[in-house]
Amino acid sequence: MNLKPLGDRVVIKVKEEQEKTASGIVLPGSAKEKPQEAKVIAVGSGELIDGKKVELEVKAGDNVIYSKYSGTEVKVEGEEYLIVRQSDILAIVE
Amino acid sequence: MNLKPLGDRVVIKVKEEQEKTASGIVLPGSAKEKPQEAKVIAVGSGELIDGKKVELEVKAGDNVIYSKYSGTEVKVEGEEYLIVRQSDILAIVE
């Protein structure tokens, strides 16, 4: 199964949270920081601006930083994804 | 009877919720997850942007994921449908 996001939407896969801190201590769930990094899985056909389609800046495979709490969680074949608008993506990590 | 949605609206039929979990347990109504998947039944004539009609990206027959709780429920000849705006549709499932 494949997700094809609409318009300026982007399907991202949130990166696994680090289970250990820099000092090697294993953190219980609630103490972990909410991750902000994700990988782009699929991108929409573009943003519609004044009747013109404008291609998105991000593309599948990009590592991105996104606004915490934005987007809608979806579960496809047991895997969890987040569908966000491109405007919720702050930067590409290179 | 037929529904022809206006503008950027789309008539969708919400998919039957899974009555069983992966492990085969039958779930009572309240424990079931609110479905997010639906089939597109009919699409409007297009979105009006700056005086130009822009054709919708979804078409009848598409399986889509939509924003929970969006749209208006209508009952036509005993069947329940949801009329949503295309912007409430997040992605097409292929």
Place this chain on the structure above:
Amino acid sequence: MNLKPLGDRVVIKVKEEQEKTASGIVLPGSAKEKPQEAKVIAVGSGELIDGKKVELEVKAGDNVIYSKYSGTEVKVEGEEYLIVRQSDILAIVE
């Protein structure tokens, strides 16, 4: 007397509620579902978008489904009508 709605407005006549359920039981007033279906009586001259008049999609005689509670009730010669914007009309019933 005649009503000529302005711009993107539409005069509709809400359909009589069904006094009986499918099983033939007569329902008291409060148990009846709020009707969502209406007949278009008159349409405005069009929506003004970027200085251009765009003709409305609905026309007099159409049966439509509209958003519950939208619009303004007017009484003309004892008859009750509803003046709504076209954007409050969800779909045409064919």
Place this chain on the structure above:
Amino acid sequence: MNLKPLGDRVVIKVKEEQEKTASGIVLPGSAKEKPQEAKVIAVGSGELIDGKKVELEVKAGDNVIYSKYSGTEVKVEGEEYLIVRQSDILAIVE
């Protein structure tokens, strides 16, 4: 004295409320329905849309139905008028 409304504004004169019901009973003030009908006295030079003046649809002398409670009451030489935007006018009564 004369009022020349600006832009998309319209000066209207609210119609006298009916003092009697259809059955001829004289109603005390508070039981009377708030009138919704008015006569257009003067219209503005037009609505400015994208830098273009678009002439108003209503003209002096039209009988119109307007949104209750909209507009600003002004008193000119003892007479009360209402200055509303054209968008507060729902329909022309013909």
Place this chain on the structure above:
Amino acid sequence: MNLKPLGDRVVIKVKEEQEKTASGIVLPGSAKEKPQEAKVIAVGSGELIDGKKVELEVKAGDNVIYSKYSGTEVKVEGEEYLIVRQSDILAIVE
């Protein structure tokens, strides 16, 4: 000293309130109606709409009716003025 308002702004001088009612009774301050009439003193260079300057409809010397409580009071050389946007002016009194 002179005030040159910016853009779509207009400097107006609120007219002295009538100290007497039509019947000649002198009113104490709090019973007087808030004045709505003013004289235009200076007008801005125009409204910027889609990158084009659109000249204002009012001009210095016009008597106007404006929305009560709108605008900013300024005191220049002991005289009180009101700086309002043209959209706060409802009509020109001729």
Place this chain on the structure above:
Amino acid sequence: MNLKPLGDRVVIKVKEEQEKTASGIVLPGSAKEKPQEAKVIAVGSGELIDGKKVELEVKAGDNVIYSKYSGTEVKVEGEEYLIVRQSDILAIVE
């Protein structure tokens, strides 16, 4: 050090409040009226409207009246300035 404001922003220097009233009485701090007059120190490159830069109406050296409480206070080398948008400037004092 120099401040170059961005876009439609303007750096202004609020004028010293009058320490004395017209009658020559020295006012304690809290009784002084909040000043509304300022001198323009630097102006931004212009307002971006529909993709076109539109030059600002105010220029360095202008005395202006601005909306009280608008803008952001900045301290540069011990001097206090206010960075406001041009739309917070009501009029030029000539």
Place this chain on the structure above:
Amino acid sequence: MNLKPLGDRVVIKVKEEQEKTASGIVLPGSAKEKPQEAKVIAVGSGELIDGKKVELEVKAGDNVIYSKYSGTEVKVEGEEYLIVRQSDILAIVE
């Protein structure tokens, strides 16, 4: 690792707060003024206005003053950055 901000976003590095006041007294954390100055690290591809990309006014290396509390904090390889929109940047310090 590198951050490439999207659209009209800018990555900035907030300047170290002065640990000492002008009189040389070392301030404890809570008494220090929230810094408003920052250095631009990376800029987005431009703002999309009416379907046209408009290049940003700030560039990497610029010292800028930004609106306190705006933007999103991100931590990259132990370093803290702030991702803001260009509209949150008030002025360039030259």
